[in-house]
Amino acid sequence: MEKILLAECKQEVSSFNPVESNYDYFSVSVGAELLAFHDGKETEIRGVIDTLSCDEEMQVVPIYGARSNSAGPLKQESFERIVSEFKQSLSSHADQADALLFCLHGAMACTEEVDPEGYLLSEARQILGDKIPIVISLDLHGILTKKMLQNINGLALYHTYPHIDFVDTGRRSAELLISILRGANPVISRVKIPVLVRGDELITATGVYGESIRYAQNLETDPRVLAAGIMIGNPFTDVPELCCQSVVITDAEPELAEAEALQMAQTFWKQRKLMQPELMDMDQAVDKANKIPGPVIFTDAADATSSGATGDSNALLEALIEGDFSGEVLAPIVDPSAAYMAHSAGIGQKLQVVIGGALDSRYPPLELEVTVEKLGDGEYPLESSGTPEHAGPTAVLRCGNYTIVCLSRSVRFIDRSPFLAHDINPEDFDLIIVKSPHCEPRFFDDWAECNFNIDSPGSTSANLKTLGHKICGRPLYPLDSEVNFTPSSETYQ
Numbered sequence: 001m002e003k004i005l006l007a008e009c010k011q012e013v014s015s016f017n018p019v020e021s022n023y024d025y026f027s028v029s030v031g032a033e034l035l036a037f038h039d040g041k042e043t044e045i046r047g048v049i050d051t052l053s054c055d056e057e058m059q060v061v062p063i064y065g066a067r068s069n070s071a072g073p074l075k076q077e078s079f080e081r082i083v084s085e086f087k088q089s090l091s092s093h094a095d096q097a098d099a100l101l102f103c104l105h106g107a108m109a110c111t112e113e114v115d116p117e118g119y120l121l122s123e124a125r126q127i128l129g130d131k132i133p134i135v136i137s138l139d140l141h142g143i144l145t146k147k148m149l150q151n152i153n154g155l156a157l158y159h160t161y162p163h164i165d166f167v168d169t170g171r172r173s174a175e176l177l178i179s180i181l182r183g184a185n186p187v188i189s190r191v192k193i194p195v196l197v198r199g200d201e202l203i204t205a206t207g208v209y210g211e212s213i214r215y216a217q218n219l220e221t222d223p224r225v226l227a228a229g230i231m232i233g234n235p236f237t238d239v240p241e242l243c244c245q246s247v248v249i250t251d252a253e254p255e256l257a258e259a260e261a262l263q264m265a266q267t268f269w270k271q272r273k274l275m276q277p278e279l280m281d282m283d284q285a286v287d288k289a290n291k292i293p294g295p296v297i298f299t300d301a302a303d304a305t306s307s308g309a310t311g312d313s314n315a316l317l318e319a320l321i322e323g324d325f326s327g328e329v330l331a332p333i334v335d336p337s338a339a340y341m342a343h344s345a346g347i348g349q350k351l352q353v354v355i356g357g358a359l360d361s362r363y364p365p366l367e368l369e370v371t372v373e374k375l376g377d378g379e380y381p382l383e384s385s386g387t388p389e390h391a392g393p394t395a396v397l398r399c400g401n402y403t404i405v406c407l408s409r410s411v412r413f414i415d416r417s418p419f420l421a422h423d424i425n426p427e428d429f430d431l432i433i434v435k436s437p438h439c440e441p442r443f444f445d446d447w448a449e450c451n452f453n454i455d456s457p458g459s460t461s462a463n464l465k466t467l468g469h470k471i472c473g474r475p476l477y478p479l480d481s482e483v484n485f486t487p488s489s490e491t492y493q
Contacts, residue, residue, distance in 0.1 A: 001059050002098040002181060004052055006034065007086065008045060008065035009120060010105040012141065014308025015238035016459035016467050017072030019359050020111060023081050025068040030089060034062035042385040044103045044137045047170020055178065061096075064089035069389075069412055070308040072459075076112040083123060090127050099133045100124060101177055103170070106142015107234035114239045114471065118147030125151040133180045137173040139163070141234040144190065145241045149492045154186045154249055157229030159213050161204050162414070162438050166385065176226055179251070186226055186249050188492040189257035191265035193244040194485055195477045196235040198301075198462040199277035200453070203438055208271045212264060216248075219260055224253050228260065230268060235467075236308050236460050242472035244268065258489045265487045272477055277301075277462040279455035282316065286323030288452070294327055294430035297444050297451040301437035302458025304413070309435070309460040310334060311410045314356025314366045316433050316456055317402070321366075327430025329402045332418050334359065336408040342372045342395030353397070355404065362457055370397040370404070378407060380421035384414060384440060396422050403429070412436075415443045437462065 008029075011021070029037045038045040045065070052058045064086050068074075090100070102124065108116040124134060133153040138144065140158040156173035159165050180186060201207035209232070216228035227249040233242055246264035250257040280288075289296045303313035311334035320329060335358045345351055349372050357363035378391030392408030405418055413435040419426050426432045427447055434444055437453075437460075445451055455463055469479055477483040 002057055003059050003061050003096050004177065005090065005093055005097045005100045006045065006048060006060055006062045007090070007100065008034065008067060008103040009082065009086065010103065011068040011074060012070040012105050012107040012139070012234060012237070012308055013073055013109040014070070014236035014459045015073060015109055016236055017308050017310055018361065019072045019310055020075050021068065021071035021073065021078070022075045023078035025071055026066045026082065027068070028085070029065035031062055034065040037065065041387050043166050043387065044170035044173065047167035048101055048103070048174045050167070051171045051174035061093055063093055069410060070306050071410065072308065074108065074110045074116070076110050079110045079113055079116055083120065086120060087123055087127065090124060094127050097128060097132055099135070099177055099181060100128060101173060102134065102136045104136050104138055104142070106138040106144065107237040109237050109239050115145050115147055115241070118145045118151070121148050121151040133177060135173055135177040135180065137169050138231070140229065140231050142231060143233050143237060143239060143242055144231055144245055144247065149188060149190065153180055154188070154226060155247070156227050157231060157247065159204070159217055159229065161202055161209070162440050164440065172227065179226060184226060185252040186493065187252060187254045187257050188247065188249045189254070189261040189489045190245050190247045191261045191487050191489050193246065193265050193269055194475060194483050195244050195269065195272045196464055196479065197232050197244065197272065197275035198235065198437070198464065199275055201275045202232065208274050212268050215264060219248065224256060225250050230264060234307065235464050238469050238471045240471055240473060243476065254491055254493065258491065261489050262487050269485050276478060277453060279463060280452045282319040282454055282456055283323060285452045285454050286319050286325055289431055290323065290325055292449055295427065295448045296431045297448045298431060298433045299437065299451055299453045300433055300435045300456055300458070301453065302456045302461035303435050304437055304460045305334070305410045306412045306414050306436050307460040309458050310359040311407070311413070311435055312356055312359045312363060313456065313458050314363050316454060317356065318366050320431070325431065327401065328428070329431045329433070330419065330424065330426055330429040331402065331433040332405045332407065332413055332435060334407050334410050336392065338397070339393050339395045339406045339408045342397060342406065343375055343393050345372055347372050347375060355406070360459065368399045370399045373398045374422050376422050378409065380417055382412065382415060383417040383420060383443070389417065391418065394422065396424065414439055
């Protein structure tokens, strides 16, 4: 029986978030705890387990998992602790290992180490040696580095955005690993594309990016092709190898891998201008919203916690108040001090609170008189995947026509769960602030009158030129207006 070691390490980072993250941000699982955590959840680990468990010749050996919500750069000492724990778990099973399947994100960054995933994989390779296959899964927002490619035998990528194919990606990574164990000889070709992209055209079900994804999916139906995809990176993770990339893996067919990776890269490059956001000025958006019956969605992608922002922006709240928006507004915000004050006061109490800018000083605090309507512990499952969120003490505050869901910790605002957890139905409001660039349509867009992408300030702003990239390679479109692209491939086998 072949023993497949299973591990996980995931965090997506915004380098422009001023709050550094640490070890306490992570949920850590050792051994069987990893399987228990993912039981019944829509995750890659679940897809891996379901697939490998169907093969009587495979035994899954869970060794280590560390996962964090998106955040600011990880403190170096915290990363080193994770590395140490992972190496200890891996070393204790290395003698029996036939393969390692490692579920990663790809957009980690530390205060010192700029390629954490590459470092983890190089350490794994040193422990396992050259003959043990290593296969990884990656978010399409990951940044695939040379060090990562040098230390793996294959990878599977998400094919959807917003992400709904977690389980399927796990399945594909497991099937790729099985192919390698059964004799496949993977050849990886990748082409780096000097572009950063954002905006609605990245929605794979409707946008031009979806055309590239469907091309890759069609390639994967070719028996000669083991995996394919287009990675769009995370524009907010300012690291040396930040870019978009096409990736094709074939079974001992280097010419085919190279040709298809080049083809995908060239097509993607031609569409780069389409894959830039259309943003609306805050004041203009408020003026338009005042004239629409609603419901209206204000997308505050600049403060998207799922992309690494703090979640404490009050910029849209202030713009709506100053613009005399008359409808009922629902707004989430991360502000631990305000949440704790509400818990101390109790339901029904009136408070003078300062909202916003609790973590990111670019947001001037906003003074409001509020009534505490509801209190909660911030423990709830995501509506989209069922994975747990830990928002800390949470308070629902009422200020005139504004309902503010105030959380103590940054969590993912990728669905309606922060609202539903407190018996709040977003459909009952005229305007909802959504701190995510894109959610599954069923959560907001399917019932809203319109959705405005707002040009607001923040560490995950789609107005990329405002962020201040310092580390990534240049030139890089749209940070630079003049960028020449002559596609060239790199091959790893």
